[in-house]
Amino acid sequence: AQSVAQPEDQVNVAEGNPLTVKCTYSVSGNPYLFWYVQYPNRGLQFLLKYITGDNLVKGSYGFEAEFNKSQTSFHLKKPSALVSDSALYFCAVRDGGTYKYIFGTGTRLKVLA
Amino acid sequence: EAGVTQFPSHSVIEKGQTVTLRCDPISGHDNLYWYRRVMGKEIKFLLHFVKESKQDESGMPNNRFLAERTGGTYSTLKVQPAELEDSGVYFCASSLSGSPYNEQFFGPGTRLTVL
Numbered sequence: 001a002q003s004v005a006q007p008e009d010q011v012n013v014a015e016g017n018p019l020t021v022k023c024t025y026s027v028s029g030n031p032y033l034f035w036y037v038q039y040p041n042r043g044l045q046f047l048l049k050y051i052t053g054d055n056l057v058k059g060s061y062g063f064e065a066e067f068n069k070s071q072t073s074f075h076l077k078k079p080s081a082l083v084s085d086s087a088l089y090f091c092a093v094r095d096g097g098t099y100k101y102i103f104g105t106g107t108r109l110k111v112l113a
Numbered sequence: 114e115a116g117v118t119q120f121p122s123h124s125v126i127e128k129g130q131t132v133t134l135r136c137d138p139i140s141g142h143d144n145l146y147w148y149r150r151v152m153g154k155e156i157k158f159l160l161h162f163v164k165e166s167k168q169d170e171s172g173m174p175n176n177r178f179l180a181e182r183t184g185g186t187y188s189t190l191k192v193q194p195a196e197l198e199d200s201g202v203y204f205c206a207s208s209l210s211g212s213p214y215n216e217q218f219f220g221p222g223t224r225l226t227v228l
Contacts, residue, residue, distance in 0.1 A: 004155075032214060043117065043204065044156075044219035051214045090156065098169055099144060099213050103156040 002027045002095050006104035013081045014112050021076040021107045023091030032094040033074040034101065035065055039087045047089075050074060061085070081111045115139065117220035119205050125226045131193040134223045138187070138207030144168075145188050146208075146217060147180060151201035159203075162188060163210070195227045 003026045013019045025031055032051055036044040048059025055067045065076045076089060088108050092101040118137045126132050138145045147159040159178070160170040164185035173180070177196070182188040192199050202224050206217040 034216060036219070041221070043119075043221040044206075046216045046218065049214070049216055092156075094213065095158075099161050099208070100146070100158040100169060100172070101148075101156075101217065102158070103148075105153075105155045 002093055002102050004091050004093050004102055004104040006089075006091055006107045008107050009105075010108045010110065012110045012112060015083050016080050019078050019081040019085070019109065019111070021089050021091075021109060023074045023076065023104060024072050025074060025091075025093050026072065027093055027096070029096060031067075031072075031074075033065075033067065034092040034094070035059065035063070035074075035076050036090045036092065037061075037087045038090065038106075044090060047076070081109075083111045083113050085109060086111045117205055117207055117218055119203075119220040119223050121223060122221065123224045123226075125228065126195055127228055128197055129194045131191065132195055132225060134190045134192075134203055134205075134225070136188045136190070136205030136220060138205070139218055141209070142207035142218075143185070143210040144208040144215075144217075145182060146206040147188070147190055148204040148206065148219075149201050150204065150222075151198075156204065159190075192225075195225075197227050200225055200227045 034049045035047040050067045091104040120135045145162040150156045158172040161168045162182045179191045202222040204222045206219045208217045209215045
């Protein structure tokens with residue numbers, strides 16, 4: 001069965017430091033991976049996706065993610081964190097031949113001033 | 114361009130009552146999805162419409178949940194009768210047709226509390 005794991009419930013990082021939010025996946029076949037962010041009282045906003053091609057995917061708000069097939073990971077990264085990046089981040093994988101997403105449990109990112 | 118909208122934003126009902134949630138997708142999006150996040154856990158898929166047809170309803174928890182999308186525009190999700198375990202945040206999403214790789218755009222969610 002397809003699954004996604006976000007091993008950290010919360011990540012704290014100082015403003016200006018690089019940040020990483022971890023995601024690992026388990027799929028049969030090619031993985032199609034997504035990152036979303038949820039700010040307070042808002043819906044999930046799409047950040048980026050990996051379908052095929054370059055392992056480093058660039059997305060919105062300066063975020064990028066690195067696809068690593070051998071480690072089955074798709075970690076979200078940003079070179080320099082902002083306080084405004086504080087939010088809840090979800091990793092998702094498309095479930096095989098369907099359109100539905102399987103989500104991780106979410107990681108709360110806290111950027112400290 | 115307006116995003117996905119959901120109504121109401123919050124709903125508090127008693128166990129045994131009925132609640133209807135509404136979702137308006139982005140105009141032109143044939144695909145519409147319902148998801149649910151319960152008690153801070155992962156977001157789980159409920160069902161997928163293509164226009165007015167149910168393409169995949171494998172995530173619907175039981176027959177107390179009824180989703181409709183008459184005319185292929187907005188969708189409703191009715192819970193009748195509501196149980197305590199139905200509490201959570203219900204998200205609606207939509208996407209363009211043509212490719213399963215098109216990202217889904219999510220609404221702000223409806224927070225349902227069943228007392």
